[in-house]
Amino acid sequence: MVSSVAISSALAIAALIAWKALVPNYKTSSKSGRDGESKSVLITGYSEGSIGAALAHAFHAHGYIVFATARRISNIPARLQDLSRIHALELNVTDQTSINRAVTDITRHVDGKGLDVLVNSAGTMLSGLKLVHVDIDQVGKQCFEVNVWGPLRMMQAFSALLVKASEKDNGNATVVNLGSIIGEIWFAYQPLYAASKAALHTISESMRLELAPFRIRVLAVVVDAVQSNLQRNQPRFHANSDSFYAPIQEKIRDFVEGVVPHSETPTEDFAEQVVRDVEMGKEGKVWRGQGVWLIWFLGTIMPTRVSDWVFSAMKGLSGLRRVREASGSGTRKAGWSEKLEKWLEVLA
Numbered sequence: 088m089v090s091s092v093a094i095s096s097a098l099a100i101a102a103l104i105a106w107k108a109l110v111p112n113y114k115t116s117s118k119s120g121r122d123g124e125s126k127s128v129l130i131t132g133y134s135e136g137s138i139g140a141a142l143a144h145a146f147h148a149h150g151y152i153v154f155a156t157a158r159r160i161s162n163i164p165a166r167l168q169d170l171s172r173i174h175a176l177e178l179n180v181t182d183q184t185s186i187n188r189a190v191t192d193i194t195r196h197v198d199g200k201g202l203d204v205l206v207n208s209a210g211t212m213l214s215g216l217k218l219v220h221v222d223i224d225q226v227g228k229q230c231f232e233v234n235v236w237g238p239l240r241m242m243q244a245f246s247a248l249l250v251k252a253s254e255k256d257n258g259n260a261t262v263v264n265l266g267s268i269i270g271e272i273w274f275a276y277q278p279l280y281a282a283s284k285a286a287l288h289t290i291s292e293s294m295r296l297e298l299a300p301f302r303i304r305v306l307a308v309v310v311d312a313v314q315s316n317l318q319r320n321q322p323r324f325h326a327n328s329d330s331f332y333a334p335i336q337e338k339i340r341d342f343v344e345g346v347v348p349h350s351e352t353p354t355e356d357f358a359e360q361v362v363r364d365v366e367m368g369k370e371g372k373v374w375r376g377q378g379v380w381l382i383w384f385l386g387t388i389m390p391t392r393v394s395d396w397v398f399s400a401m402k403g404l405s406g407l408r409r410v411r412e413a414s415g416s417g418t419r420k421a422g423w424s425e426k427l428e429k430w431l432e433v434l435a
């Protein structure tokens with residue numbers, strides 16, 4: 088009797104967790120916008136090969152007026168600027184003057200109709216950092232400038248245009264923030280990038296509540312492994328020979344420089360999915376990209392001890408612990424968990 092109650096409760100809890108993760112908030116009736124009129128979208132972070140570029144093309148293919156923005160206008164090819172319904176603008180998300188200029192330009196273009204969708208895609212990744220060595224002023228603050236304050240500045244600056252779009256014929260406006268799985272789970276060596284994405288997720292969710300009365304939806308896309316230049320664009324890894332981590336520098340370098348092979352979702356497929364999410368009126372968090380389900384499972388369902396153990400082995404931290412233990416207490420016989428760790432290290 089007791090065990091059947093316990094099993095039923097466990098099943099009910101598991102079903103609730105799965106429901107929350109698998110069925111994000113959305114309203115299928117949406118297809119927001121005004122009949123017969125093109126909707127408008129502003130996308131940050133356009134560069135050839137980036138998610139921002141793929142999103143610009145995908146929204147354009149769906150009939151949107153697209154404001155494609157890049158921090159250097161030369162990032163946007165001339166052939167794109169010749170297309171109808173695409174407007175190329177220079178916009179640096181860390182520079183308020185640049186953002187204000189874009190607000191003025193776009194306000195003129197949309198001529199009182201407002202902005203239907205704002206996509207914050209611009210972002211920067213930092214890997215290979217160890218928190219004990221990180222340069223807060225040079226590296227840490229810049230990461231937050233682009234990944235956290237940038238999207239927030241954009242949402243603040245464009246809020247009036249978003250509200251205006253939502254007021255038309257009982258429409259809706261949408262803000263899309265590109266987050267990351269790393270903001271939902273603990274990995275080593277990407278602490279500041281992870282913290283910036285976790286902050287962005289939290290800002291998105293609070294903003295979703297605060298903007299709901301104005302019929303503005305906020306969607307945080309929890310992204311994993313999509314083809315782009317993200318890995319290549321990050322600063323080069325510098326091994327630090329006097330670091331505590333010297334024995335595993337090669338392992339960290341392989342991780343940072345992408346030597347560890349992994350599959351990625353094609354950028355166009357990902358962009359198409361995001362456009363679909365917006366068109367369906369989704370809001371809250373959605374998980375998109377290659378491998379998100381594994382990470383979701385490890386981060387949400389599995390006990391933290393298990394994910395800590397798996398990731399520590401894969402990222403060389405268990406090996407480092409063994410090196411330090413061996414130097415302190417001589418050689419020991421490896422137990423089963425140590426053998427498993429070594430197996431995971433080879434696998435990674």
Ligand SMILES: NC(=O)c1ccc[n+]([C@@H]2O[C@H](COP(=O)([O-])OP(=O)(O)OC[C@H]3O[C@@H](n4cnc5c(N)ncnc54)[C@H](OP(=O)(O)O)[C@@H]3O)[C@@H](O)[C@H]2O)c1
Nearest residue numbers: 132133134137138179180209210267310312313315316317
């Ligand atoms: N690809 C993935 O697997 C993945 C996974 C998780 C999260 N994400 C997120 O997805 C978003 C798009 O990244 P991506 O994969 O397309 O990487 P990407 O190819 O490196 O593109 C990033 C874009 O952001 C732009 N950017 C950087 N700083 C900027 C600034 N201050 N102002 C305006 N633009 C700026 C870059 O411009 P420049 O070319 O001038 O540097 C580039 O166009 C990012 O927020 C990233 O964190 C991607």
